[in-house]
Amino acid sequence: MDGTFAVLFLVAGLTDMSANYCQSGCLAQSATQARMAVSAGDVQFQDRSIGSEIYGRYSMNTRFGPFQPAVGFSMTDDNASWLGLGATWSTSFLGDKAYVELHLMPGIYAKGDGPNLGHDLEFRSGIELGYQARNGWRYGLSYDHRSNADIAAVNPGLETLQFRVSIPVN
Numbered sequence: 001m002d003g004t005f006a007v008l009f010l011v012a013g014l015t016d017m018s019a020n021y022c023q024s025g026c027l028a029q030s031a032t033q034a035r036m037a038v039s040a041g042d043v044q045f046q047d048r049s050i051g052s053e054i055y056g057r058y059s060m061n062t063r064f065g066p067f068q069p070a071v072g073f074s075m076t077d078d079n080a081s082w083l084g085l086g087a088t089w090s091t092s093f094l095g096d097k098a099y100v101e102l103h104l105m106p107g108i109y110a111k112g113d114g115p116n117l118g119h120d121l122e123f124r125s126g127i128e129l130g131y132q133a134r135n136g137w138r139y140g141l142s143y144d145h146r147s148n149a150d151i152a153a154v155n156p157g158l159e160t161l162q163f164r165v166s167i168p169v170n
Contacts, residue, residue, distance in 0.1 A: 053077070
């Protein structure tokens with residue numbers, strides 16, 4: 001995987017912004033539902049499973065156009081960690097029962113006993129597809145990619161496949 005999710009995030013978000021937000025200010029600030037998400041799943045490096053990861057993300061209670069700021073932290077079973085700040089973009093379908101969410105978050109990677117990803121700065125981008133219950137809880141499958149976007153000579157990338165639960169918070 002490469003920067004496909006980052007490009008998809010930008011294309012979907014900017015298209016949505018142009019179509020639905022620019023009449024009142026393309027990046028105008030507005031209130032939205034804050035969410036706390038927790039996920040766990042498989043870590044893949046160079047096309048093979050190398051362990052597991054837990055990941056937490058807080059999506060803030062404000063939007064700038066269609067983009068919702070978020071902060072995330074993950075830890076693998078080999079003590080590699082990542083801390084990032086970025087944004088999510090989401091849309092609902094099937095009568096608001098299903099959703100797709102994209103995210104793009106630059107962050108700091110500490111390799112612990114994990115793989116060398118080439119740089120301390122690693123960009124995390126991905127997609128989540130899931131179901132939203134009537135109470136606002138979301139249950140989804142997430143796939144993401146981390147790499148340094150070729151700012152270093154070494155850039156092997158890392159993928160995760162996770163099950164995520166997202167809870168609305170006040």
